[in-house]
Amino acid sequence: MNINRRHFLALPGGLFLANTLGCSSLITAQPPKRIIVAGAGIAGLSVACELSRLGYEVVVIEGRDRVGGRICxxxxxxxxxxxxxxxxxxxxxxxxxxxxxxxxxxxxxxxxxxxxxxxxxxxxxREGINTAAIFKQKLYPVNSIMAPHPYPLTGDEAKLLPPALLSKYLRQMLQEVTANPSRMRELDPLSLADALRQFGVSETAISLMNISLNYNSIETVSAVSPLLDAQRRASAGTxxxxxxxGNTELVTAMARQAAKQGVKFILQANIRKISYTSNAVKISFRDNSGRINGINAIVTIEAAKLVCTIPFSVLREVEFSPPLPPAKMKAVNELAYTSxxxxxxxxxxxxxxxxxxxxxxxxxxxxxxxxxxxxxxxxxxxxxxxxxxxxxxxxxxxxxxxxxxxxxxxxxxxxxxxxxxxxxxxxxxxWANDEFACGAYAHFTRGQFTTLQPMLKTVVGPIHFAGEHTAEKSPGMEGALESAERVVAEVLTASL
Ligand SMILES: Cc1cc2nc3c(=O)[nH]c(=O)nc-3n(C[C@H](O)[C@H](O)[C@H](O)COP(=O)(O)OP(=O)(O)OC[C@H]3O[C@@H](n4cnc5c(N)ncnc54)[C@H](O)[C@@H]3O)c2cc1C
The missing domain is CATH 3.90.660.10 (Polyamine Oxidase; Chain A, domain 2)
Incomplete structure (x- = not known):
């Protein structure tokens, strides 16, 4: 089923978040320059707020029955x-x-x-501050001195908790890459474990650090990933x-504001296919609300542009017609996500x-x-x-x-x-089992910073890419907003 002006007007109002937020107007005209935003996480909500404020007609398509995505x-x-x-x-x-x-x-x-x-x-x-520990079933309150250490560790390895020990080496590696930025590319083929081995860190300490690592494995994550994250965190203040x-208050307020500015939200709409030409997109979604044409009906909506904020971990299951260029597709298919x-x-x-x-x-x-x-x-x-x-x-x-x-x-x-x-x-x-996230956040495994990072935010025809995975300077939620800011500028400068 194709969705057009007639269908928007005919849809039961409950489909649109706009109604539940107190904005009663459905789409009343179909200007030629509609922009679809895929995903109502904080990146998509920001794009919707800003583009609608600038006068664009914006429709947000979201798979869940709520806004906020990974903020909940x-x-x-x-x-x-x-x-x-x-x-x-x-x-x-x-x-x-x-x-x-x-x-x-x-x-x-x-x-x-x-x-x-x-x-x-x-x-x-992360710094081992105000942190207690359990080693081999024994509880050590904050600031305990573990002598003898329950594991065969000596020196700083025995004095610092594993996260604090890792921070110590990351600080040294950061100093190196700050003095010599090309070092990042040299470190990229190395796993974090191998980079630590070059400092002479013991295998026992490496396996203990692996326990509290915010990545899937110390043996597969690129040594660059924790350095990039540390640089981004440094921009986050002190x-x-x-x-x-709670953080849901913020995303709800953003959705309310967007709806006030005329943004239409279609929730429970699981995007399955994205077709595009140089200047138009068609998005097909499975309507899980059952309010358009019965449960699981496939609905298609057209626009001049798409801002896609869907995490690549999920996007790799969405069909593109024509397929994305090979280098972009590789980034979508292979970017790692932490469970x-x-x-x-x-x-x-x-x-x-x-x-x-x-x-x-x-x-x-x-x-x-x-x-x-x-x-x-x-x-x-x-x-x-x-x-x-x-x-x-x-x-x-x-x-x-x-x-x-x-x-x-x-x-x-x-x-x-x-x-x-x-x-x-x-x-x-x-978060790995969440069908609309398939992981918590993106990171690079060995070599991916060099091969995939340049492709994350590249525009493909009328499709712009935003979301935390495309951020470069800021971490997490702020990174998602950084990406939204970039995409709004891209849309403004592109001739619609
Ligand atoms: C456990 C955990 C802890 C975190 N801690 C922090 C922290 O302390 N500080 C910090 O700054 N950040 C943190 N983050 C990261 C932060 O939550 C994210 O970076 C940010 O919320 C991502 O926003 P986004 O809009 O890019 O993506 P998302 O919020 O994931 O938005 C994408 C949207 O797309 C929707 N979607 C996906 N697939 C489809 C589909 N097929 N069809 C339709 N819609 C779809 C999703 O439902 C979602 O709403 C944490 C994340 C996790 C998981």
């Missing part, structure tokens, strides 16, 4: 007004674009005081901010505080790292997040959600026996 605040099943972020969490005070939207849209945000860092604990754990009520699985436990935090466990525990258990994700010292309850990436995540992802929660609760109580009977609810999120 989870409030249920938790009590005590506590909540967690399933995806994008930490906001640096250098996130000028993101905080600019919050300011403009009257969405509250506040700085998180360092001493109460809960949501901010990932940054701290303090951690938090959106009041991340989280399990949330809400329960008493009295014992956690009493034992001085700080804002996170680095562990050599299958749960990998455990963060305090909500609540602060002195609160009766808190939410603790077990965070697994890469190989650890793959094991957990093979289980059903229910089985994973049971398994993880058992592991949690084994690791922290004083938490037995203290957990009141659990929840889990696998």
């Amino acid at each position: 605040t989870l409030k249920e099943p938790f009590t005590d007004d506590q909540y967690v972020e399933l995806g994008g969490e930490l906001i640096g005070d250098g996130y000028k674009r993101l905080l600019g939207y919050a300011h403009k849209l009257n969405v509250g945000f506040e700085e998180v005081p360092a001493e109460t860092l809960t949501g901010g604990n990932l940054a701290a754990s 303090k951690v901010c938090r959106i009041t009520g 991340i699985t989280k399990i949330y436990f809400q329960g008493s935090r009295v014992e956690w505080d009493r034992r001085n466990l700080g804002s996170s525990i680095w562990t050599d258990t299958p749960l990998e790292r455990i963060f305090t994700a909500a609540g602060k010292r002195g609160d009766a309850r808190g939410i603790f997040t077990a965070w697994m990436d890469g190989e650890g995540s793959n094991i957990a992802d093979k289980m059903s959600d229910e089985k994973r929660q049971r398994w993880a609760k058992n592991e949690f109580e084994k690791a922290l026996p004083f938490m037995q009977g203290a957990i009141v609810s659990t929840h889990t999120k696998s």
Whole structure:
């Protein structure tokens, strides 16, 4: 079925988010220069806000039944007004674009005081600050001296927790690439493990660092990926901010603003095919809402341009006609995405505080790292997040959600026996199993910085590419907004 003006007018209003957000107007005319935005994550929402403000007719097509993509605040099943972020969490005070939207849209945000860092604990754990540890089933509170070390480690390897040790070497590598930028390309064919071996790091230390790495494997990730990420994080500022009520507040406000400016949202629309000529695109999606032509009907919508923010991990399953140029297709097919699985436990935090466990525990258990994700010292309850990436995540992802929660609760109580009977609810999120993400975020495996990176943002005919995977200077959510800014400029300069 082709979708045209007649169908827009005939569609039940509920299909459009615009209606649920209080904007009653459906499309009333079909100007020739419609732009479709694929994906209502923060990149797509920003593109929609800016292009509609500039007078373009914008239609956003989104596979999920909500906006925000990898930004999603989870409030249920938790009590005590506590909540967690399933995806994008930490906001640096250098996130000028993101905080600019919050300011403009009257969405509250506040700085998180360092001493109460809960949501901010990932940054701290990266440096091994305020972090406890479990090695070989023994719990070491924050700032413990491990002598003798439970593993055969000596010198700094024994003194620093694995994330802090990795940070030490990354700082040295960063100094090298800052002094000699062409070093990046020399490092790209090396895995991070091989680059560390060149510093004389022991195999034991490398395998322990692998546990808390935000990539799939220390043996496959390019040595360049953590350096690029460190450079991007440096641009994110020094303090951690938090959106009041959770990050979903921001993306919802952006969607509301876009709808007010006339943007139409089609939710539960799973894009399956993108056909294009030099100056037009046809997008075919499976309508999972059942409101157009019955459940699973294939609907086609046309436009002059497409801004595609779909992660490449998902886009590789979408048919292109004609196929994308080979180098672009290779980037879409091969770009690596980190698997991340989280399990949330809400329960008493009295014992956690009493034992001085700080804002996170680095562990050599299958749960990998455990963060305090909500609540602060002195609160009766808190939410603790077990965070697994890469190989650890793959094991957990093979289980059903229910089985994973049971398994993880058992592991949690084994690791922290004083938490037995203290957990009141659990929840889990696998980003690799999420059909609209197929992973948490993009990274480069060996050699991909050289071969794939130049192709990530290249325009193909009327198709522009945005999203965190195409960002170059800023991390995560701010990177997604950086990409949106670039694409809006591209669209403005291209002759429509
Ligand atoms: C576990 C985790 C922790 C993170 N922590 C941080 C952090 O602390 N700080 C930070 O800055 N960033 C963090 N990030 C990264 C941040 O969340 C992302 O970079 C950002 O949200 C990506 O936005 P985006 O718009 O590029 O992509 P997305 O949010 O993924 O948007 C793409 C949209 O496309 C839709 N889509 C996909 N396929 C289709 C299809 N076939 N048809 C229609 N629609 C489709 C998706 O549903 C989605 O809504 C984290 C991410 C994860 C997963």
